[in-house]
Amino acid sequence: MVFMNQDQTQVSAVPADASYPLDLDGPDSGSPLPDDPSHRAYVTMLFNRHRVSLHRYLMRLVPPDDAAELVQESYYRLLRHGEMVRIDAMARSFLFQTATNLARDHHRRRATHRAPLHVPIEDEEIAEDHSGPDEQLAGEQTRALLERAIAELPQDTRTVFLLHRFRDLTYPQIAEVMSLSARTVARKMAEAIERLSAAMSEAT
Amino acid sequence: MSGLPEDFKAADWFAQARGADHDPGDEKPWLEWIADSAHQKAYENCELAWELSGELRGSPTLTVLLAGADALVTRQRAGAPAARPRWRVPVWQVGLAASLLAVGAFAWLLMSRPTISEYSTAVGEQRAVSLADGSTVFLNTDSTVRVALSRNLRRVELSRGEALFSVSHDPGRPFEVHALQGVTTAVGTQFDVELTRGGAAVSVLEGTVTVGATGTATSAPPVAVTAGSGVGYTQEGAVSELRPAEIPRIQGWRSQRIVFNDIALDTALAEYNRYTHTPIVLSDPALGSRHINGVFHIGDEAAFLSAMEQGLHLKATRGAAQTVLEPEAGYAP
Numbered sequence: 001m002v003f004m005n006q007d008q009t010q011v012s013a014v015p016a017d018a019s020y021p022l023d024l025d026g027p028d029s030g031s032p033l034p035d036d037p038s039h040r041a042y043v044t045m046l047f048n049r050h051r052v053s054l055h056r057y058l059m060r061l062v063p064p065d066d067a068a069e070l071v072q073e074s075y076y077r078l079l080r081h082g083e084m085v086r087i088d089a090m091a092r093s094f095l096f097q098t099a100t101n102l103a104r105d106h107h108r109r110r111a112t113h114r115a116p117l118h119v120p121i122e123d124e125e126i127a128e129d130h131s132g133p134d135e136q137l138a139g140e141q142t143r144a145l146l147e148r149a150i151a152e153l154p155q156d157t158r159t160v161f162l163l164h165r166f167r168d169l170t171y172p173q174i175a176e177v178m179s180l181s182a183r184t185v186a187r188k189m190a191e192a193i194e195r196l197s198a199a200m201s202e203a204t
Numbered sequence: 205m206s207g208l209p210e211d212f213k214a215a216d217w218f219a220q221a222r223g224a225d226h227d228p229g230d231e232k233p234w235l236e237w238i239a240d241s242a243h244q245k246a247y248e249n250c251e252l253a254w255e256l257s258g259e260l261r262g263s264p265t266l267t268v269l270l271a272g273a274d275a276l277v278t279r280q281r282a283g284a285p286a287a288r289p290r291w292r293v294p295v296w297q298v299g300l301a302a303s304l305l306a307v308g309a310f311a312w313l314l315m316s317r318p319t320i321s322e323y324s325t326a327v328g329e330q331r332a333v334s335l336a337d338g339s340t341v342f343l344n345t346d347s348t349v350r351v352a353l354s355r356n357l358r359r360v361e362l363s364r365g366e367a368l369f370s371v372s373h374d375p376g377r378p379f380e381v382h383a384l385q386g387v388t389t390a391v392g393t394q395f396d397v398e399l400t401r402g403g404a405a406v407s408v409l410e411g412t413v414t415v416g417a418t419g420t421a422t423s424a425p426p427v428a429v430t431a432g433s434g435v436g437y438t439q440e441g442a443v444s445e446l447r448p449a450e451i452p453r454i455q456g457w458r459s460q461r462i463v464f465n466d467i468a469l470d471t472a473l474a475e476y477n478r479y480t481h482t483p484i485v486l487s488d489p490a491l492g493s494r495h496i497n498g499v500f501h502i503g504d505e506a507a508f509l510s511a512m513e514q515g516l517h518l519k520a521t522r523g524a525a526q527t528v529l530e531p532e533a534g535y536a537p
Contacts, residue, residue, distance in 0.1 A: 049235075053244040057251060088231050088238075089221035093251075100255040138256040146257050147265050162273040164222070165257060166266075169277075171223050177277050182223070190219035196253035197215060197246070 036082075043078045046091050054099055061103045061137050070106060074099040104137055142203045149199040153192055160185055161192035212237070214246035218254070262455070267410050271431035274411055324348040325365070328479045328503060330460065338372035339379065344398075344457050345479045345502075365478075366398035368409075368454060382418060386441040389414045389426070396454045400436070407434035407449035417441025460502045469494045469516070480505065484520070487530035491518070 051071060058067035077098050078084070084091055138146070150158060159178065163169040169177070171185045178185070212220075217237065237243055260266045323333045325343045333341045336353055343349065347365025352358075355377075360369070362383040371379045373392025381388045381397050383404045388397055393411025397404060406415050408429045415435050416426025427443045429435055434449040453475075456463035462479070464472045470492025477483040479502050486492055494516060500508045509520040509527070518529040 049238075053248060056245070057248045060248075060252060089217065089234055092238075093221060096251045097255065136259045138259050142256060143260060143263070146253065147260055147263060150257070150260070151265060151269065158269065159273045159276060162270055163277065165254070166261060166270055167273070167277070186219050186223050189222065190213075190215045193218050193250050193253060194213070194215035196257060197249035200249045200253045200256070 039083065040079060042084075042086055042091075043075070046078070046088070046095060047075050049088070050092050050095060054096065057096065058099055058103060061100070062106060066103075066106060070099060070102050073102050077102065100137070107137055142200070145199040145203050146196060149196050150192075153195060156180075157188045157192050160188040161196075164189060214243060214250050218247065218250040262409070267451075268432045271411055320350060320352045322348065322350045327481050330457070330502075337374065337377070340370040342368040342370070342458060344368075362397050362399065362404075364399065366396065366457075368394070368396040368458060370394045371411075384437075384439050384441065385418050386437040386443070387416060387418050387426075389416075393431075395429075396450070403436055403438045405434065405436045405450070407451065407454055408432070409449065409451065409454065415443050417443070456499070457502070462500045462502060464496045464498050464500070466495050466497055468492060469496050472496045476500075476508065479503070482522075482524075482526055484509075484527045484529060486518075487528050491529070491531070 054074065055067060055071050058070050061067070062070060074095060078095060081098075084094060136143075150161065153161065156178065160174055163174050163177070164171070171182045171189070174180070175182045175185045180188075212233075217234065238247065323331065323341065323343060325331050325345060325347050327346045329345060331343045333343065333349075333351075335341065335351060335358075337358055339358070341349060341351070341360070344366040347367055348363045349367055350361045350363065352360075358371075358374075358377055358379040360367075360379070360381045362381055367381075369379070369381060369390075371390050371393050375391045377391075379390045379392075381395075383397050383399055386404055388395065388406050390411060390413040393413055394409040395411075395413050396407045396409070398407075406413070406429060408431050410431050412428055412430045414426040414428050415437060417424065417437070418441060424443065427435060427446070429446065432449050432451070433446045435446055436444040452463050452465060462476060464475075470486065470489070473484050473486070473492075496516065498511055498515075500511070505527075509529075512518045512520060512529055513532070517532045519532050521528045521530070
């Protein structure tokens with residue numbers, strides 16, 4: 001959280017089809033960018049490859065104007081992050097996770113600015129959430145769809161998913177606990193993700 | 205990434221990328237695949253599903269499902285003695301031995317020099333305390349706990365109020381919460397203990413605990429309580445039948461909110477008054493049977509009183525010692 005300054009939103013919006021390079025110096029608050037040309041080159045390449053997809057992804061989480069801003073913020077965040085795994089699929093995961101966290105911060109800031117102090121229970125199903133709706137990007141419908149999709153997974157598939165997602169167990173660890181091969185664990189993870197992503201396309 | 209099937213779909217790629225055996229050797233198939241816009245869209249759905257599913261953490265449904273997955277891990281680890289030190293007992297035996305351990309607790313504590321700390325909250329205050337073993341205690345309003353951590357045991361005494369315990373997993377060192385003459389024992393889980401009028405209430409959010417008596421008045425064996433369930437027990441430690449855990453109420457107080465879901469006004473006020481020095485009382489006890497709904501932020505009395513006025517037509521008169529609610533003049537319920 002070094003360079004993000006919520007009162008300073010002078011970072012410019014990036015049109016969905018704009019090409020890079022970006023404003024590489026970024027907002028002038030916060031720490032200076034690390035001077036590592038190879039890291040910068042890698043992050044910029046990663047961005048050029050996945051930016052359109054990231055923008056489309058963020059559009060599903062925040063209002064359109066904010067999505068463009070968050071694309072740019074994600075870029076700066078990665079630039080400042082320093083070294084990262086240079087395997088594209090993994091780097092992309094890291095990028096999307098970073099962007100999602102930024103979207104969540106953004107959502108929370110907006111929510112705290114205009115949260116009413118008294119909310120009728122009909123409007124806020126508190127029984128359904130843990131950390132409070134201000135901190136969550138998923139709406140009630142999305143949550144319900146995801147929850148149902150998880151509950152309806154075949155038992156082994158569900159166990160694989162839950163242990164990986166919520167207990168941070170690696171595939172080999174899950175394989176050991178469940179007496180399965182690592183390959184089977186990967187296949188069951190794919191099956192879980194397939195069903196959950198179907199729920200996501202239903203949600204939007 | 206050799207030998208990938210031709211028909212690898214988005215979810216397959218996603219699962220593959222999260223696998224530890226991901227081979228960076230040849231990224232070409234992936235780069236070609238992800239360059240396609242339709243593939244990207246499918247992959248975005250996977251990423252969205254993955255990221256947003258994390259927000260379900262703590263939801264009642266997920267809590268119950270996770271308990272099932274955890275049980276499998278616990279069973280498997282208990283049954284796999286290979287890498288374990290010999291003196292460690294299987295997890296299931298820890299559960300059975302919990303009450304025995306409780307008897308010997310003081311002897312153990314003395315032998316291994318526990319560090320003892322006391323934590324309290326004032327009326328209206330809430331506080332999270334991180335313990336040295338990685339567990340967290342969330343103290344609700346007007347509460348006190350004493351924590352003793354030793355090499356062999358984690359022991360907490362709740363002497364006032366209510367606390368939620370998020371217990372780090374350590375089968376070799378049970379986590380005990382003593383309240384009145386009852387004890388709740390866990391090895392790694394999340395549960396809430398509240399001192400109530402005449403007894404205590406336990407709600408389990410994650411994992412399993414056992415609840416039993418410490419005194420001699422009751423000889424019944426400890427009761428196992430799993431995620432989503434709860435029990436009450438009397439002053440003497442007599443444990444009730446299983447009942448649903450008070451999950452909405454507990455999640456409410458953890459986020460500084462009081463949740464009233466169609467409950468009687470007098471019960472609601474008793475709960476509300478736990479958080480304030482100047483209690484709110486009714487001018488006529490008969491008003492207490494009316495029902496109330498809503499989510500209120502702890503500490504925002506103005507919003508609560510205004511809801512009373514608008515929803516129930518009860519007018520508040522603030523005094524030094526208490527605030528009195530009475531029916532609005534001319535309004536017949």
